[in-house]
Amino acid sequence: MNEFESRRISFFEQMSDNSLAIFSSSDEKVRNNDSEYRFRQSSDFLYLSGLNEPDACLVLVKTEDAQKSILFNRAKDRLEEIWHGYRLGQKAAVSDLYFDQAYQIDELLEKLPLLLNGIDTIYFPIFQDEKLEIVLKEVMTEMRGDKRKGVIAPHQFIDSLPILHEMRLIKSEAEIALLSEAAEISAAGHIRAMQACRPGMWEYQLQSEVEYEFAQQGTRDIAYNSIVAGGENACILHYTNNNRQLRDGQLVLIDAGAEYQGYAGDITRTFPVNGHFSEHQAMLYQLVLDIQVRAISQVRPGATLFDINQNVIKQMVDGLIELGIMEGDPDELIAQEAYKDFYMHGIGHYLGLDVHDVGEYGTKDNPRLLEPGMVVTIEPGLYISHDADVDDVWKKIGIRIEDDVLVTESGGDVLTADVPKSINEIEALMADA
Template sequence: MQSEFHQRQLAFGDLMLDNSVAIFTAAHEQTRSRDTEYRFRQDSDFFYLTGFTEPDAWLVIKKHENQVSSTLFCRPKDELAEIWHGRRLGATAAVERLAIDQAFELSELDEELPKLLNHGAAVYFVLQQDPQAEQQLHQALATLRQGSRHGWQAPNQIIDWRPMLHEMRLFKSSQEIELMRKAAQISVDGHIRAMQQCRPGMWEYQLEAEILHEFAMQGARDAAYSTIVGGGDNACILHYTENESPLRDGELVLIDAGAEFAGYAGDITRTFPVNGKFTPEQAAIYQLVLDAHDAALAALGPGKSIKQANDIVLQIMVSGLVKLGIMQGDVAELIEQQAYKAFYMHGLSHWIGLDVHDVGDYKSSDRSRTLEPGMAITVEPGLYISKSAEVDAKWQGIGVRIEDDVVITTEGIENLTAAVPKTIADIEALMAKTNN
């Protein structure tokens, strides 16, 4: 991946104005409690350009006379600090290990940054994101302005680099897709393990532990996001993460979980019966969501859009809800009035990559941007009928979501997470096999 990080730096440089400078800052360690920190996770944009996994670093990309160069500022080697807190790469090794043109210790930033900025036409930087970095940038600019008699000159404009870099991140390389396949496979195995281990009387957090154990055993020490294990009516809370309730016989459990591998996210949702057998009502709602999910997958590919797939999903799910008597009225009117939002209140899809809800412009609120090869998205229709819903009691407390991760290819899609059972027959067969 070393050469790929370097190529990304050059590719970003090609987008910059000539004689300009772009500044990117790493994430900072975050306090968990008093003098302990959360396990460090690098800022995704910084990682995308460097592959560097230490905090508090700076990357400066400079374009001068159409030549692009990179400079890293990082923590110094420190024997005592490394004994207590772990190894550091250091500036000398960074040049070779990270394919950076030059590197300095952070203590040299105040001296070197004005030199890099001097006579630049513009500086690419994100304001109001990192107050400490912003203060240091303004100090460097002030130094240049105060040195005009020495021939110094500060850039006269600040440009937000996010639209440029995030458009780059939207299109995954073959190496990125391979890492996403690995994240997806680990996520798949976690979900299959959950189906195999689930029993009435377990607690949601115990099922979560089974999933996280599988992730960790395969090299994914972190989940890509807080794991959702929602039994019964808890499945109707979209971002339920308390995972504190018992799993009851006769109810469904919805699991939304994904592994993070080498920085890339998996994101899968499956819903299945706690006891391994769907009731008729659960099966009816589940099959409706599955039909919509399969139709959405069939509708996606290059030249298509998320909106087109979602329109198909809405037609299937609203028609089905009317047939079941859960909604009443004309299907077209119900869709136009968005009456379905009482039961399907989120979007069909989002970008996925280094972030589970990855960066990238959808171009419009209805996500009508034309899909192209290299884009990666989720597909996740769902229906949520809470216990407070004004419907026949037999439907209440049923929440179902089915989610897969797909990459758009030149010929269609690649479903990275298809191996987790989805059909009613396959789920029941797997659970019957492992429960006996």
């Protein structure tokens, strides 16, 4: 729990004197009628608090003399706990989560004006949390109305997200350990899928094999909705219907990741349903694999995802020309963005508590430099739909290969290396199964 306390201290260090920061938890969300979806905490709130319960607010107060962390959360309630499960309560918030004070969430509107009186600045996620903004509006209106009674309301409002998201971008040793575990669990799921896959299976059946293995390895949570896309479905980048039958001779693309203690794994592998790549499938697959391996080798401090992606585009266009799928001058094709018919997304993204994690990427003219402690995905893809203007032998094939890479002082450490991705390794694994 000292991990969460140290994060709050780091946030305190970036607050101005005589200020208050406030963050709220996620709410339970209704699935239908009186049934809720399984609760998932706000990543920002979880990062600072360690609390995995709804109906909570975290308040940080910094004055010239002291700094104080306060949690408002649900009260202990024996009947509610019989029906719906354990609640942390206020005593445990102090003893277990290292808050200085804890109050019941029902006391927030009473306590917050007292905490804000005389405070100059409020930090909160502007335009991000409508419910919290309603609370702050109510409190500020009350305080401004009481100024003749000597109440002094805050007069400066600062968005807390840039500070918090910059903190989240660079992972601590504890976070790297959790991300490594999420990566290993995710890898086991993909290996199981390769071993279980057979022509005639349905996409959702293969999905169940992946997610079953996640549970067997220690987590019931997924980092995002799993993609299991056979044949041309792989040309739909975020395909999640997973309701088609897998056919002999097709490739299947699986993009799935486990979530372990809030941290995401994110792996994509593409392999033949019947265990054997056809000649043309192998040619396309090898092109994507060569591109991915080279891109991973370029991950290091001082590199940028933008520059890596530009190199990927150049290698992709050269490879497609060599295969006869594109024609023309490579530089002109790149300038015209003709490659976007086949490769329309970027090379990767940050990874952490969110699968598409927070943090600034910079601009095209001034891209963000990679730093040790960042975790990124490297995921080139090649997608040739049924209506592409190419020879029929290439059509209805979608390939993506994705790994999670930790930026270290000396380069990139692939956290998801356990999953085979060479043609020989995949075919051997599937044959052994």
